[in-house]
Amino acid sequence: MGQDQINVSRNEVAAKPIPPVTESKQTQTIGGMLSAAEELLLKKVMNAFGNPPVHVVLWDGREIPTPDGNSVAHVLLRDRGALMKLIADPGLNFAELYSAQRIEVKGDLPEFLEAVYQVWPVSSHSKLRELLAPLIGLQRNTFSKARSNVSHHYDIGNDFYKLWLDERMLYTCAYFASPDLSLEDAQLAKMDHVCRKLRLQPGETVVEAGCGWGALSLHMAKHYGVKVKAYNISKEQIAYARERSAKEGMNDLVEFVEDDYRNVSGKYDAFVSVGMLEHIGVDHFQELGAVIDHCLKDEGCGLIHSIGMNYPRPIDAWAERYIFPGAGPPSLGQMMQIFEPFNFSVLDVENLRLHYARTLEHWLRRYEVNADKVLAMFDQEFVRAWRLYLAGSIATFKTGDMQLFQVVFTRAANNQIPWTREGLYQQQSSRRG
């Protein structure tokens, strides 16, 4: 499993024609020998990247194949300046150069990035990996903040996401109960997986912190008969969610509140938060724990779903500025800062990182199908930047650079907990809602 990768983005939108590429080793010096200086520079670049199996094509058509002739992709540097910039800071500048069409990748973009990440020296962790990896987290609450800071990435509306998310607009990792599920079914399966983990019963009350476009809240109410209060600070998303709730006649069961999770009031049978934690910052984890402690009933149960890392590490300055202002994906140890001060018991942790890679493959495939529409909405640089983000995120989850944790917890003294987890795996994906 996980190997039958969906190939996407083989059809690059190239602004200039790429010179034809031949497979033979003999093409090593088409267009003349590299100058000694250029050769040295290239070696430096390739070393900085850990010497990935990449066939390089220079601006004048010259080619530098891998030593053994095997490569995952052909990379075209369009000008000498691009080479210089890569040398200066490969991690920081690759994305910019790619977006600006000064670098082209001929081949499967996620596979290329995965190959790069696999050999990228660990000491460079805070560079390219960090730059690309967290971008899939660019969502919801902080999105509206972030987009006030940055140029053309940030005038993106619901219409943009509609082009490549599932029909219910879930911008978080899906759950492929079986690997060949459609994205729609996998997002449904994710919501059911979450609801089963919370063991929701009709008539119970649920609070959702960071509800995005409202899909999970509506799903819980509709299919599990619970009453939901859902918080989100994004005006646009709340408006969208309310409209949908009205359309589906769910207003009696679901209340969408345009407010910060820290202002949650009331007492609930369940607390759920999917894809918000990455954006609040470890410094606020104890505060989140206090919010949960004050809103969860004695026999209540909670679930937090978040991108994570294997160990705490600072995120890249670029990502910190544009994607996770003051925040970033936590390690599992860091997540415990939510639970430990309040004597919560962690009952279950599941790592779904390969499911996020699969989710992103679906998103990227849909994105490519709609690349022309994205181009019409924005510009070529935008199209390429987002392509790279999605592809880079696939690579990040495939190489184990990022994790996806679902953590189930309850109060220490609550013995109304499932005896085993077997119930999660019965009647799998029987619902089609």
Next chain:
Amino acid sequence: MGQDQINVSRNEVAAKPIPPVTESKQTQTIGGMLSAAEELLLKKVMNAFGNPPVHVVLWDGREIPTPDGNSVAHVLLRDRGALMKLIADPGLNFAELYSAQRIEVKGDLPEFLEAVYQVWPVSSHSKLRELLAPLIGLQRNTFSKARSNVSHHYDIGNDFYKLWLDERMLYTCAYFASPDLSLEDAQLAKMDHVCRKLRLQPGETVVEAGCGWGALSLHMAKHYGVKVKAYNISKEQIAYARERSAKEGMNDLVEFVEDDYRNVSGKYDAFVSVGMLEHIGVDHFQELGAVIDHCLKDEGCGLIHSIGMNYPRPIDAWAERYIFPGAGPPSLGQMMQIFEPFNFSVLDVENLRLHYARTLEHWLRRYEVNADKVLAMFDQEFVRAWRLYLAGSIATFKTGDMQLFQVVFTRAANNQIPWTREGLYQQQSSRRG
């Protein structure tokens, strides 16, 4: 689930006859009024314990019922000195007084202790809870060290454990795939659960750190066709395990090594450690991580099964001295110190605390059945001390004071991981070995 408790130890072995107890509220002052000083002392004791619903009977037959007349047990204080000792340090002295028959409990001992734990002020956490709770961890590696320190607890041999453990001698939490399994079947189910989590395949190699009497090693080899190298520093247990291995014709597949886990050599497909972590101390977690990092193959998988706590807290001086020298059950956050420095990915955490309560109920029931044999091997004080430890441990797991974590992990880059956890819940308990 978890409610259909097995009632045990209603038949206390009382050294002296306990005065008959009546149910009426009117019995409050049988034998005369309490002196003002005694009343104050008693109030202090009850306050220190958080005022549990306990009916107290004094040495002269006087009774102090609960305000509402409802009690989980009658507690007899046999002399005034016992009362004084309880006041001085209830947590530390209760166990001693109980063992010495200066305190009697009439009623279900685990239920009594659970009721006490439930109301015991959090600030006193490091006292009685700590004193009793970790005792079930008194096992294997450090047991041999510990018993050199303490008087009559420590000349306990395999024959003692045979009286109340399952036939395969597993001294760790069982897995009751269904709550009504026998202890034998639940220990088998636990071993299968562990093997499924590790996805053992015939021909693979496994290293076990802290193998006790060898049951898991032999089970893995026999039923999963793997080759096992098992470490334990206990001479006696290793001898027992080797004898059993020879009897069962498993010497080709299982090697029992009398050595410290830190001296593990070789490369393995799987690392497993069940019930050792509690004894090595958080300061050594990174060292354990290094051992695993150096012995695990690239696509290898590991499982650590350990008693845990919801948050780090110092353990009681008594327990630290006698049970966990230099160690104690870690919080989940503390456990991450094993994994994070080596970029391991945590794939799965399962909390089985109610299964440990159930396991202990079985142990205590068997223990009571064989109390006369224990008395013949040791003395009354020993019989009572162990009864209290087992009962207290039940209460500890029932009240959520202690947890039982099974953590599955692998290397960050390993994509040969299960797509979902559904496989754990197929063909449940089909084997009877």
